[in-house]
Amino acid sequence: MPTKRSKKSSSSREPSRLTSSNYYDDKNYMDVSSFKPFLECEAAGLAAYKGEYQLFTDDKPLLVGNYIHSYFESKESHQSFLDKNKKKIFKWGNPDKGEKKEYLQADDMIKTLESEPLFMDLYGPGDKEVIVTGRLGDYAWKGKVDSLNLDRGYFCDLKTVDNFHKGHWNKDYHHPVNFAVDRGYFYQIALYQELIYQTFGKWCVPFICAVSKQDPPDKDIFKFSGDEAKQLLDESLDTIETRQDHIFSVIAGEVPPYRCERCKWCRQTKKLTGATDIMDIELD
Ligand SMILES: [Zn+2]
Structure with a gap:
C-alpha cells in the first residue's frame, strides 16, 4: 500500500462547482497545465495565465492529442x-476531401x-474525462482524469509522444531525462x-x-512502481506545495514575478537598464 500524501487544509474558501463546460474557463481552481509554466518562468507563466501570451503558438500537437x-x-x-474543428482537421475544411496528414497519422x-x-482492457473500461478537485494547503486544485477505474483502483493518462527513447537535456540534473520528466x-x-483520493x-x-x-x-504502458518513480512523484507534489504560496501571490499581484531572462516572453519584454559585465553572463 503506497503512502497517502493527503494533507488537510485550513482554508474555508469554497469555490464553485466544476462541469465539463466551465472547466477550462474556471479560475477558482488551479490546474497543472496553468501552474507548470510558473515553475519554469513566473513572468511567462503569469502572462499566459492572464491570456496575454501564448506559450505554444502551434496548436497542432494539442489538437492531435485531443483528436x-x-x-x-x-x-x-x-x-x-x-464538428468543432472541421477547418483544422479536414482539407479545405471539408470532410468530403479527407483529413489532413497529421490526422491520418x-x-x-x-x-x-x-x-x-x-491497452483496451486497461484504458477502455474506465470513466473518461473525470473532473477531480481538492485542496493542497490553502489552495483549490482541479484535474481532469483521462480514464479512471475506481473499482479496479487505477487511473490512466493518455499521452502522445514524439519518440519514447529520445533524451531531453535537463539543466538541473545535468543529464538527459525521458519525455515524462521533461514534460512535467x-x-x-x-x-x-x-x-x-480527495x-x-x-x-x-x-x-x-x-x-x-x-x-x-510505438506504444507502451508506463507504470510508476519503482523507487525512483515513486520518489519523483513525492518530490513533485512537494515542489507544488512549496512553491504555490509565492506563485499565488504573483497571480494576486502582491509580488512581482521572477523573470528567467531566457524564454521567448522574457526576451520580448526585456528592457535595458544599463550595461552587463561581459563575465557576468549567466550560463545554463
Ligand atoms: Zn522567462
Whole structure:
C-alpha cells in the first residue's frame, strides 16, 4: 500500500462547482497545465495565465492529442470534436476531401492502440474525462482524469509522444531525462493521484498509456512502481506545495514575478537598464 500524501487544509474558501463546460474557463481552481509554466518562468507563466501570451503558438500537437482522446472517450465526443474543428482537421475544411496528414497519422496511432488488448482492457473500461478537485494547503486544485477505474483502483493518462527513447537535456540534473520528466508529467500524475483520493477517498495506481508519432507508431504502458518513480512523484507534489504560496501571490499581484531572462516572453519584454559585465553572463 503506497503512502497517502493527503494533507488537510485550513482554508474555508469554497469555490464553485466544476462541469465539463466551465472547466477550462474556471479560475477558482488551479490546474497543472496553468501552474507548470510558473515553475519554469513566473513572468511567462503569469502572462499566459492572464491570456496575454501564448506559450505554444502551434496548436497542432494539442489538437492531435485531443483528436485521439475524444476517440477513446466516446463516438459522440469524437464527432463533436470533429464538428468543432472541421477547418483544422479536414482539407479545405471539408470532410468530403479527407483529413489532413497529421490526422491520418493520428488514425494510425488510434489503430495501434486499439489493436492492443492490454491497452483496451486497461484504458477502455474506465470513466473518461473525470473532473477531480481538492485542496493542497490553502489552495483549490482541479484535474481532469483521462480514464479512471475506481473499482479496479487505477487511473490512466493518455499521452502522445514524439519518440519514447529520445533524451531531453535537463539543466538541473545535468543529464538527459525521458519525455515524462521533461514534460512535467510527474507533477500531473502526483496531483491527480492526490485529487482522486480527495474526491473519491480511494488511492489509485497511475499509468501513462503512450503512443508515439513515429511511422509506424510505438506504444507502451508506463507504470510508476519503482523507487525512483515513486520518489519523483513525492518530490513533485512537494515542489507544488512549496512553491504555490509565492506563485499565488504573483497571480494576486502582491509580488512581482521572477523573470528567467531566457524564454521567448522574457526576451520580448526585456528592457535595458544599463550595461552587463561581459563575465557576468549567466550560463545554463
Ligand atoms: Zn522567462
